[in-house]
Amino acid sequence: MRIESVRHDASGDATIVASGGIVFLLPLRRIHEFAAMAAERLGIPFDTENPDPDKALLKDVIAAEVDFDSDDSLIQNIRRIDEEWRAEKKGFELCGRAEQSSQGLKAKLVSRGFSQSAAAAAVQSLEEAKAVDDLRFASLWARTRAERRFEGPTQVSAALGARGLGQDAIRKALSSVDFDGLIPGAIEKESKRLARRLRESGDCAGKRFKEELYASLKAKGFNSSLLREELGL
Known part of the structure; x- marks a missing residue:
C-alpha cells in the first residue's frame, strides 16, 4: 500500500488517499501524531524551518513512494486514527440528536460497526469536549x-x-x-392503576386501597412520612 496524496480542508483536517482508492481521515489535532510516526518509521527528519513541518513531512512521505504492507505499524496507526475520528464524528452527530451517556453512546457506536477501542476513544474525546457529560x-x-x-x-x-x-x-x-413535590401526582397515577386492579373487589377507596397505594409508592422510594400524611394514614 502506497500513500499517494494528502488534501487539507478549510478546517485543517486531512484526507489521505492510498493506492487502491483507500481513504483515511485525520483530524487537525492528530496530524502531528501521524507525522511523528511517519518520521520515526521512515527516518525522515522534520523540516523545522518550514512554517508547517507536519504538512511538509507528509509530502516527503508521498515523495518517498514507499510500499507498505497492510500490517505495517504506520498503516495500522493511520487506520486506528481514522476509525477513532469517524467514530467521534458519528458520536457528535448522535449527541446533536439527543443527550447521551458515555456508556450508552459507546454501545451505540459499537452497534454501528466501530471497534470497542475506537468507540471508547471517541467517547473520551467527546467527554473532553463536553459534548458528553x-x-x-x-x-x-x-x-x-x-x-x-x-x-x-x-x-x-x-x-x-x-x-x-x-x-x-x-x-x-x-x-x-423534587420527588416530594411529585407525590400528589404519583398518588393520582398509582390510584388509577390500583383502581383497575381492585375494581372487582369493590374496594377502591377504603383502607385496604390506601394501604396498598402507600406500600406501592413507598417501594418506589417516595418519602413514607409524606405519603402517610397525603393519604391520611
Whole structure:
C-alpha cells in the first residue's frame, strides 16, 4: 500500500488517499501524531524551518513512494486514527440528536460497526469536549422520567444504573429532582392503576386501597412520612 496524496480542508483536517482508492481521515489535532510516526518509521527528519513541518513531512512521505504492507505499524496507526475520528464524528452527530451517556453512546457506536477501542476513544474525546457529560445526562433523564411518569427515586436510580451511570452521577441527579413535590401526582397515577386492579373487589377507596397505594409508592422510594400524611394514614 502506497500513500499517494494528502488534501487539507478549510478546517485543517486531512484526507489521505492510498493506492487502491483507500481513504483515511485525520483530524487537525492528530496530524502531528501521524507525522511523528511517519518520521520515526521512515527516518525522515522534520523540516523545522518550514512554517508547517507536519504538512511538509507528509509530502516527503508521498515523495518517498514507499510500499507498505497492510500490517505495517504506520498503516495500522493511520487506520486506528481514522476509525477513532469517524467514530467521534458519528458520536457528535448522535449527541446533536439527543443527550447521551458515555456508556450508552459507546454501545451505540459499537452497534454501528466501530471497534470497542475506537468507540471508547471517541467517547473520551467527546467527554473532553463536553459534548458528553454523564451528570448532565443523568440529571436530565431523572427529571424527565420523574416528572412525566411520576417514578420514584428507587425506580429512577435503578434505571440509571442499568444504563451504566456511576453512583456519584446517580446521587447528584436524584438530588436535583423534587420527588416530594411529585407525590400528589404519583398518588393520582398509582390510584388509577390500583383502581383497575381492585375494581372487582369493590374496594377502591377504603383502607385496604390506601394501604396498598402507600406500600406501592413507598417501594418506589417516595418519602413514607409524606405519603402517610397525603393519604391520611
